[in-house]
Amino acid sequence: MPDQNPCPPHPVLPAYYENGSERAVFIRSIFDRTASYYDRINSIFSLGSGKWYRRWMLRTAGLRQGHTLLDVATGTGLVAQEAATLTAPANIVGLDMSPGMLAECRRKLPIQVVQADAQALPFAENSMDMLSMGYALRHVRDLNATFRGYLQVLKPGGNLLILEIGRARSPTVQAFLRFYLGKVVPFLSGVTASRESRTLMAYYWDTIEHCIPPEQILQNLKQAGFANVRKHTSFGVFHAYMATKGRD
Known part of the structure; x- marks a missing residue:
């Protein structure tokens, strides 16, 4: 049954797709077409918050040796790559809806990969010690349904x-972010990678600018049933949302 109170992370963006049902098709297509360039353009986009930040936040959130990790929207494996320094690669599963991204991930990492939607996880209940998602929450259809699945x-x-x-x-x-992420990054991505990469980075910025506020995301996590919901913010714009599944 569809959620009676869906919460999309941002409204429909008609510059890229016309309605909510077209969103998934657009996202899968644009990531497939830019997969081979993604690591290159991510280094431009990340403002220096790369490996050290991902590893720091994974450790802070509780990832330890021996833990099983599901990395949702793993893409080319940027988060999973840092997770593999904290737990065995055999314990990590990378999930993504884009076969192109998963192909790039397979070339880099010896982890299990699964093609699936973040909102329809093909895993048993109570099967993972940790779940991570790196910079992809803005691409889901409904935060409430997504968090319940997590x-x-x-x-x-x-x-x-x-x-x-x-x-x-x-x-x-x-204003700086709007200039750098909204103008400079798409331009550089188009020059150093491809025209589709420019479209992807322009889309990234639009989803950031129109995304619901962090306070709403925290509230959605609580409503889904998570405990110890909290947020760590770095440089005023990088948010790490953390939560725990209760033991009751």
Whole structure:
């Protein structure tokens, strides 16, 4: 049964797709077409918050040696690559809806990969010690349904980590982000990678600028049933949402 109170992370963006049902088709297509360039353009986009930040947040959220990890929207494996320094690669499953991205991930990492939608996880209940998602929450259809699915696959006491980038509270910083992420990054991506890469980075910025506020995301996590819901913010724009599945 469809959720009676769906919560999309941002409204429909008609510059890229006309309605909600076209969103998944657009996202899968644009990521497939840019998969071979993604690591290159990510280095431009990330503002220096690369490997050290992902590893730091994974450790802070509770990932330890021996833990099983489901990395949702794994893409080319940027989060999974850092997770593999904290737990065995055999314990990591990377999930993504884009076969092109998964092909790139397979070339880099000896982890299991699964092609599936973040909102329809093909895993048993209580099967994962931790679930991570790096900079992809803005691409799901419904936060409420997504978070309920995440809660379901985690073991009691399991941890959740969602990395995202959001609007800055400071008008000055937001103006810089709009210029750098909204103009410079798409331009450089188009020059150094491909025209589709420019479209992807322009889309990235539009989803950031129109995304619901962090307070709403925290509330959605609580409503889904997560405990110890919290957020760590770095540089005013990089948000690490963390939560735990209760043991009751």
